[in-house]
Amino acid sequence: MIDPKCPDTITPVIELLEGKWTLLILRDLFNGLHRFGELRRSLHPISPKTLTDRLRLLEENHIVTRTIFSEVPLHVEYELTDKGRRLQPIFAAMREWAEQPCPTAHTAELQEAQA
């Protein structure tokens, strides 16, 4: 059970994170990418429109800030807010899960190999 008393606590978080690309964009922001072009290259073949839409959604939810640098050439940088940085444990939990050995699957594979 996630939380029997209040199963819906996490639904808005899931709805924020679940769209295709959003978790990958956050991964890149946690990895230190800031510029639209950097994100676009990292997330190839994401379309500029989709990347813009996802970043806007994150901005509306106070997860990222968007800063325009009026240099030549003009550029835009995205950065995680404090609220955004507090998502880090979710990514840490994903990494831990990815790094865990999986005895069940491994045992099943072994059994298949031995059959």
Next chain:
Amino acid sequence: MIDPKCPDTITPVIELLEGKWTLLILRDLFNGLHRFGELRRSLHPISPKTLTDRLRLLEENHIVTRTIFSEVPLHVEYELTDKGRRLQPIFAAMREWAEQPCPTAHTAELQEAQA
């Protein structure tokens, strides 16, 4: 930084979880739902095809098992595997994030209200 030595550890996990509906399906499985019809009702307006596709992907990745009960009426139940249950800390981290107060946003709101 998520993991400077190995930034891509979590990418396959993200790719597994990021499709629309997948996290909501897992939330429901953690909340004790098992039957296809229960999941479909909980996730309204998900289409049966999308729900089937998502569950199949989770099954192929050893996150859920699918059991056919040959009773009348025949029904199918889905259950988290051990590997699937080990995703729980990700959901716990989401809940913790959702439950945290957000001083920055709150302060911004207060400042706006006072302006």
